[in-house]
Amino acid sequence: MKELVTIKAIARQLGVSPSTVSRALQDHPRISLHTREAVHTLARQLNYFPSTTARNLKSGKTGIIAVVLPEIRENFFSEIINGIEELAFDRGYTVALYQSHDKVEREERIFTGLASQRVDGILVSVAKETQRFGHIQSVIDRQIPVVLLDRIPPGIAAHRVGCDMERGAYEATKWLAGRGYKRIALLNGPIALVASEDRYRGYVKALLEENLPVENALIKRVDLTTPDITEKMNQLLQSATRPDAVLAFNDYVALDAMRACRARHLRINTDIGFVSFANLPLTAYMDPPPLASVEQHPFKMGVTAVEILLATLADEGEESDFQTIMMAPELVVSEAALHIA
Template identity: 70%
Template sequence: MLKTGDFFAFGRPKRILCTWTSRSMKETITIKEIARRLHISPSTVSRALQNNPRISPATREAVHQMAGQLKYFPSTTARNLRRGKTGVFAMVLPEIRENFFSEVVNGVEELAFGHQYTVALYQSHDLFERERQILSVLAANQVDGVMLSVAKESQQFDHIQNLLDRRIPVVLFDRIPPRIETHQVGCDMEKGAYEATKWLASRGFRRIALLNGPHPLVASEDRYRGYVRALLEENLPVENALIKRVDLTPDDTARQMAQLLSTPHRPDAVLAFNDYVALDAMQVCRKQGLQINADISFVSFANLPLTAYMDHSPLASVEQHPYQIGRTAVEILLSVTESGPDESAPAFQRVMLEPELVVRVE
């Protein structure tokens, strides 16, 4: 380390450049240093550190011992450069504070870290422009793969195609836009909505409303199709007055729920886009003096753990398996990034997990 200081000679101060170094701070131990000390080649050291059976046990032991003595740590950066990789998977999602997405992150991190990949996490906050900027940065930095759940504002997807054109693998999860040829992982929301609506009908509910998500989201259309199919099978009316779309904010949910309650024949049950929407809508009902699960009941999606602690929770919620969605997304990226240069690229994978209706109140 170089340090400038005052040095006194013969009573007169002089400004000189003093040099003092700590070997451990100055030098990074490399394979070449181990090879020099053991009088073997760097390639032999590299193979020995990987416990290659072509290297004799005695040499392997000597190399590991010297590596420990010198406090050698393999450089992940150097390894990735040799492989033409960055060692980074990026994940772009709307809001980490939502329990569903935080569980997806848990599934991603556990498997990615186990394969020595770093996960870079970004939030779009459901804004298209922010999502576009994030993907532009990721494209420029050539990450090894991207996992993306699109923002509710996103209706154009050239920024996703830009990643694919740069040969960066992309796995779309949960919120999956149409007509993009790439890997996909999600849960069958149409089936989930169908089963939830059928379950309500089987419990005697006849005026079942839908508090759906915003129109651009494919997940909203999936819920709508499942809901309508179930009503038709049960010979129940499909009424526009009972179908509302919310922008997923508490204020808009409150407005739409108030409109449902103002209809001449209010609903006796509501299928909500997710548990957050259901909880916001239930607040409106309470303020109007309605008793949850007596005057009006709810079924939703996401199966939030916190609802187990409520006195009057939604009757049921559709489990979407977010942890498994995260793990599956990483499995797909690993299958692509770990393929050898001579191997043909895997075909695009589409994995749709089976939903599970979790009944909380019988």
């Protein structure tokens, strides 16, 4: 294996001290122009690369941002990471990606490791089953900046970036009511997720304004797995007062729920309408797609989270107010809906 070139090796060949080489590589004005040029020329010839480890020890920074997400196979979270990486890479940071796979024990182990690795900052969207947050507070107590992203837990003093899900659910439910739907069901997410409660509040507010019934029988919580979604959708369909429309937690939930309806020979968006969240590209390949989907702007969410984190790092530990930035949702109506009377 070829030996790595060091500052000491360059110093030996030029007959100068290692500290002189180090300063010359940084173009320190106290080093003569002749010496600086000689050092840079030899460094290029020897393919010298500075030691990031040594530089990081000196600066106290690692140049690494950790990102903890539930599942990157989901298009929503992959778009978030795309936004994060684009800006982080441009600013000279490396992104270390971790997946909790929606398991709280795995999430806690990840944070334990991050606390000892001393990454510069952490962006996190919590697992669906996480209801205790001591592992997140622990890294904050170690002065590691944290930005809470999309799935934002309560009670933690940190920066927050998400989308206004209450407003999204409100506008989606109002839109369905405006198209004549009278019995609108809600296939909501796990109770541990704040976003589930946000959706519920927006849904109820819209129903009350439209003088439509708010019935417990029309509200189901799912654990975001296909078997549970199928079971809960079948419960709705077996009800004596079957819904004529469904507001689904996201496009994946809508897809599984729509499959359950087809199994009962119901025509999607004719016998029962669907509106969901996320506006994922996959909906373009669904026949038919949901009538509409709430765009949550995941790419922009990722970029904004990195901007806040880097600004926090630039403050070098100075106290600052925590920011809460909520993207405005956008109800995107499908082409199929435009042709339905």
